[in-house]
Amino acid sequence: MTPDGLHRVCEKIGEGAAPGMVFKARQPTGKLSGEWPTPEDNLITSRILWLEGLEPGHNQGQDSQGRVVDTRRRFVYIHGTNQADKLGRPNSHGCVLLSDTDVIRLFGRAPNGTPVLIRD
Numbered sequence: 001m002t003p004d005g006l007h008r009v010c011e012k013i014g015e016g017a018a019p020g021m022v023f024k025a026r027q028p029t030g031k032l033s034g035e036w037p038t039p040e041d042n043l044i045t046s047r048i049l050w051l052e053g054l055e056p057g058h059n060q061g062q063d064s065q066g067r068v069v070d071t072r073r074r075f076v077y078i079h080g081t082n083q084a085d086k087l088g089r090p091n092s093h094g095c096v097l098l099s100d101t102d103v104i105r106l107f108g109r110a111p112n113g114t115p116v117l118i119r120d
Contacts, residue, residue, distance in 0.1 A: 001094040003059040003071045007116040010052035010072060012107060019046050019100045020082070026050075033082035042091055046080030046100040047107040051116060078116070079103060 013026050020032040023044045033045050053059025053071035063069045071094075078096040080103040081087070087097060096118070098106065 005059045006054045007051040009114045011050040013048040043082045047103045049078040
């Protein structure tokens, strides 16, 4: 369910948050993933790079049938996860998951506007 095509980083969230910080609705919860009461949940951790699709009708706006395909409005992010052991396998509703270490590193290197190409 990850939208493919050309995107860009439109917003970065979580600068300075502790590694493993859990985010809900793009806000830090004050709890680290190891403190989370339901560790089986696939959590949004450490940093968020919010993506915006750049291809109208494909990953931006609506498709020809009027269905929302908009990456930003679908809240598709590149973010850290507490389930690093599952990386490389489908484990989200569209987000691109990275280890906490990798998403923190990427966050520091990818300014807003950075192009992101997602291929299936």
